[in-house]
Amino acid sequence: MATQSVPMKSPHIADVSRTDFAARVIEQSHKVPVLVDFWAPWCGPCRMLTPVLERLAEEYAGRFFLAKVNTDVEQELALQFHIRGIPAVKLFRNGRVVGEFVGVQPEPVVRDLIERFLPTEADIAVERADALAGAGRRTEALALLREAVAKEAANDRAKLALARLLLEEADERKEALDESERVLESLSIRAAGEAEVDNVRLRLSLHRIAAEAPPRAALEQAVAADPGDVRARYRLAARLALAGEYEPAMQQLLEIVRRDRKFEDDAGRKTLVGLFRLLGNQNPLVTRYRTLLSSALA
Numbered sequence: 001m002a003t004q005s006v007p008m009k010s011p012h013i014a015d016v017s018r019t020d021f022a023a024r025v026i027e028q029s030h031k032v033p034v035l036v037d038f039w040a041p042w043c044g045p046c047r048m049l050t051p052v053l054e055r056l057a058e059e060y061a062g063r064f065f066l067a068k069v070n071t072d073v074e075q076e077l078a079l080q081f082h083i084r085g086i087p088a089v090k091l092f093r094n095g096r097v098v099g100e101f102v103g104v105q106p107e108p109v110v111r112d113l114i115e116r117f118l119p120t121e122a123d124i125a126v127e128r129a130d131a132l133a134g135a136g137r138r139t140e141a142l143a144l145l146r147e148a149v150a151k152e153a154a155n156d157r158a159k160l161a162l163a164r165l166l167l168e169e170a171d172e173r174k175e176a177l178d179e180s181e182r183v184l185e186s187l188s189i190r191a192a193g194e195a196e197v198d199n200v201r202l203r204l205s206l207h208r209i210a211a212e213a214p215p216r217a218a219l220e221q222a223v224a225a226d227p228g229d230v231r232a233r234y235r236l237a238a239r240l241a242l243a244g245e246y247e248p249a250m251q252q253l254l255e256i257v258r259r260d261r262k263f264e265d266d267a268g269r270k271t272l273v274g275l276f277r278l279l280g281n282q283n284p285l286v287t288r289y290r291t292l293l294s295s296a297l298a
Helices: 021-032 044-060 075-080 107-115 120-132 138-151 157-165 175-185 195-211 216-225 230-242 246-259 267-279 284-298
Strands: 013-015 034-039 064-069 086-092 097-104
Touching: 013 044, 013 284, 021 064, 034 044, 034 246, 086 107, 086 175, 086 195, 097 107, 097 138, 097 175, 097 216, 120 157, 138 157, 157 195, 175 195, 195 230, 195 267, 216 230, 230 267, 246 267, 246 284, 267 284
Parallel strands: 013 064, 034 064
Antiparallel strands: 034 086, 086 097
């Protein structure tokens, strides 16, 4: 027996390998819970658990995804996730393991594990709001997210989505900045330290700076007339970053570091590091400017 019995063409169940584990499990778990079943063809208990998992996957009809890993074939995955006995089941949510068990478990136990991490109404609203915003229906998306946050005040994902979308309104409505900041301040302590939240806070800060700044052309003229005007450079960097022109923004921030480390409590370096985090370590700009920053600080 080479594989387990997967319902034909089920969109809710799949055999997963090392090559597609990141996409089918890690990335997918940011949308719905992903239950990973580590099994092997010779394992009798696996054949007892499999029908339970498959039946639940079909019953929940996409509210969670069942990924099956044959440990005889995918030994690297088994080693990576410290599989010492099978069947072993791990539940992934938002890119990490949030629950697990080893051995055959009664259906109520499995169901309880799944239920604890199913998307809430607010989670579903976030997905719908993303689609609406992508279609240019931002006002509807904002209304949906505000309603979701009002119903589930503890849902950090909905709050973050609302704060992020409000920043897209910032150029048209200054009060959107205040609302976005209030939403961010209401996040739980656990969520407040996450990298994604830091990125939204950085964008909020850039919007604040740009809101008080002269137009870009005036800032460019000010810097050209007085290269030592680090405040003009800082404001220009904010406008550039918000326009997606990250390298010119980094150039301005690096020049601030070189000229005045004390400006706004080392704002040049701190904002530059924030852009590094926003763009990610694999971005060539980050690699280049991190080296330049190290030289400037030496």
